[in-house]
Amino acid sequence: MEERKYLPHIAYDSVIFGFSGNQLKILIMKYHNTGLFALPGGFVKIDEDLNTAVRRGLKERTGLDNIYLEQFYTFGDVSRYQAGAMKTILEANGHHVPENYWMLDRFISVAYYALINYEKVVPKPDALSDSCDWYSLDKLPPLMQDHNQIVEKALQTLRDNLERKLVSVNLLPSLFTMNELQKVYEAILGEKLRRTTFQRKILSLNILDRHDKQYSGKAHKAPYLYSFKEK
Amino acid sequence: MEERKYLPHIAYDSVIFGFSGNQLKILIMKYHNTGLFALPGGFVKIDEDLNTAVRRGLKERTGLDNIYLEQFYTFGDVSRYQAGAMKTILEANGHHVPENYWMLDRFISVAYYALINYEKVVPKPDALSDSCDWYSLDKLPPLMQDHNQIVEKALQTLRDNLERKLVSVNLLPSLFTMNELQKVYEAILGEKLRRTTFQRKILSLNILDRHDKQYSGKAHKAPYLYSFKEK
DNA sequence: TTATTATTGTCACAAATTGAGACAATAACT
DNA sequence: AGTTATTGTCTCAATTTGTGACAATAATAA
Known part of the structure; x- marks a missing residue:
């Protein structure tokens, strides 16, 4: 039953x-x-x-x-x-x-x-x-x-x-740009964040590894890719 | 049943x-x-x-x-x-x-x-x-x-x-001293807090009303009594 | 009355964090 | 070579926090 x-x-x-x-x-x-x-x-x-x-x-x-x-x-x-x-x-x-x-x-x-x-x-x-x-x-x-x-x-x-x-x-692929990470924060908080402050803050946490640049084919400087540090 | x-x-x-x-x-x-x-x-x-x-x-x-x-x-x-x-x-x-x-x-x-x-x-x-x-x-x-x-x-x-x-x-009587409030924070956090920093921080929140002093009979300056503001 | 003692309210300055913008360094396109 | 959009980094101001100093008490002791 x-x-x-x-x-x-x-x-x-x-x-x-x-x-x-x-x-x-x-x-x-x-x-x-x-x-x-x-x-x-x-x-x-x-x-x-x-x-x-x-x-x-x-x-x-x-x-x-x-x-x-x-x-x-x-x-x-x-x-x-x-x-x-x-x-x-x-x-x-x-x-x-x-x-x-x-x-x-x-x-x-x-x-x-x-x-x-x-x-x-x-x-x-x-x-x-x-x-x-x-x-x-x-x-x-x-x-x-x-x-x-x-x-x-x-x-x-x-x-x-x-x-x-x-x-x-948990919401991002293993490699991502700083801008993508910022977009996640903005979507969760429901508000815009200031780019430079956000970048400084995240980098100071020492939780990211920096990898090669990502060339998007767009006409501007290419951003670095990052991943979260293991452990 | x-x-x-x-x-x-x-x-x-x-x-x-x-x-x-x-x-x-x-x-x-x-x-x-x-x-x-x-x-x-x-x-x-x-x-x-x-x-x-x-x-x-x-x-x-x-x-x-x-x-x-x-x-x-x-x-x-x-x-x-x-x-x-x-x-x-x-x-x-x-x-x-x-x-x-x-x-x-x-x-x-x-x-x-x-x-x-x-x-x-x-x-x-x-x-x-x-x-x-x-x-x-x-x-x-x-x-x-x-x-x-x-x-x-x-x-x-x-x-x-x-x-x-x-x-x-919710843990204090309606009137209390700054020191008593600090003791509650310390008990919850399980750590000592610095008196001046704590006092400044709490007062800057603008959540307290200040009342008369409380004379304890002890040989030192009497502290003010405070209450939480009615919303 | 005048020290003495313990605690309190407040201030001052240093250190750290955050806000806001400036600017040079790119990729790719014109 | 010039243009455009975006990025990494820096600077300076504004704000917040850490830390200690110090004068102002209440009660007690001398």
């Missing part, structure tokens, strides 16, 4: 950030035949660590292991509970939904954000959804339940952690 | 900080006839918001409403699950514990920290415990399950939030 496989009343949702076209983007699922959008999420198996469950879900959605992951809040209001929406999704997939089906119960959801290299991912929908795609933060569709709030809080936490946790390592 | 009253598999634990004798202290419960120590915690009613459940528990333990409260992490490892300890506690209280009793199941626990005015509280044990008392952070007994880790993470989060959230408002 399926409901014996997972812990009842407990779910997780993940805000998966990537960086492309100078913008922060996140992965959003669209459910079959319903027009409903939601964050990628899932349930915790009876004998599985919570963090393990989340990594399992991320692997399924992105194909990646060893993703940078932070838990940031657990949402537990009764008002999250909307049996109707979940029933719609299940029935639109041709499932027969019994009375008191466990997925229609009230859920408390532990929310995580993940940071991944946009280039390395081909997002995969799950059985209930027909797409799993990147959306710019400023062009999000209305999401199910409280998922828009969850995204808001994820972004806020990411901002708070920006300097403390050297977050940008 | 009791297990219908609460959400299964979901609990909360609270790290309740107070400040006294220049030290940070937290509330610890001791269970009847078992020698087991634990953080104050509880369960969430079927139709109750998670945050409401935690405030309800705090009210019972401290008698206070409107407590400063922050959720900081949700602990969900399978290894937290130790049916034995819980069974011991229940049986030491004369409960008959049925097979598969809900309280013996695996729990995921949402952890909060609270900041309260030490003076205003007379801690109250619950039905299962014979004491609920203040312990200095550096003299904690070994706690049940992963509760020592939970305390560690609470303190870490408190430190990270110290400047950002003006945490000390």
Whole structure:
């Protein structure tokens, strides 16, 4: 019986950030035949660590292991509970939904954000959804339940952690220019930064190795490529 | 039936900080006839918001409403699950514990920290415990399950939030001296601060009102009393 | 009354960090 | 060779922080 496989009343949702076209983007699922959008999420198996469950879900959605992951809040209001929406999704997939089906119960959801290299991912929908795609933060569709709030809080936490946790390592390819790094910071903070101050600050942290220049074919001086130091 | 009253598999634990004798202290419960120590915690009613459940528990333990409260992490490892300890506690209280009793199941626990005015509280044990008392952070007994880790993470989060959230408002009486405020910062950070720098920094934030001097009877200049500005 | 003692409020100066702009050094194109 | 856009670096000012000095007290002791 399926409901014996997972812990009842407990779910997780993940805000998966990537960086492309100078913008922060996140992965959003669209459910079959319903027009409903939601964050990628899932349930915790009876004998599985919570963090393990989340990594399992991320692997399924992105194909990646060893993703940078932070838990940031657990949402537990009764008002999250909307049996109707979940029933719609299940029935639109041709499932027969019994009375008191466990997925229609009230859920408390532990929310995580993940940071991944946009280039390395081909997002995969799950059985209930027909797409799993990147959306710019400023062009999000209305999401199910409280998922828009969850995204808001994820972004806020990411901002708070920006300097403390050297977050940008995970959003860039291994080689990048100073300008690209600055663009990541600007996208996360939602504000322009001063070029010279930013460059001086980052270099003074001594976390970068400098490599060859990158010739873009454009008519101007070529920037150095950098990588984050090992360890 | 009791297990219908609460959400299964979901609990909360609270790290309740107070400040006294220049030290940070937290509330610890001791269970009847078992020698087991634990953080104050509880369960969430079927139709109750998670945050409401935690405030309800705090009210019972401290008698206070409107407590400063922050959720900081949700602990969900399978290894937290130790049916034995819980069974011991229940049986030491004369409960008959049925097979598969809900309280013996695996729990995921949402952890909060609270900041309260030490003076205003007379801690109250619950039905299962014979004491609920203040312990200095550096003299904690070994706690049940992963509760020592939970305390560690609470303190870490408190430190990270110290400047950002003006945490000390909640740990002091409404009137206090600059020196007392400094002692709170030092207790949280676990390090000495320089008097003049601290004073200048705090005053420049423009968050304090200055009141009359406080004459202690000691042979030296009397310090001003301060209060936090009403928003 | 006059030292003495411990602590407090404030200032002064040095050191470090950040803000803001200037400028020469490129790549590639005209 | 001249033009353009961008980059790496430097300079100077403005701000913040580190560090110590010092005068102004409350109570006590002489």
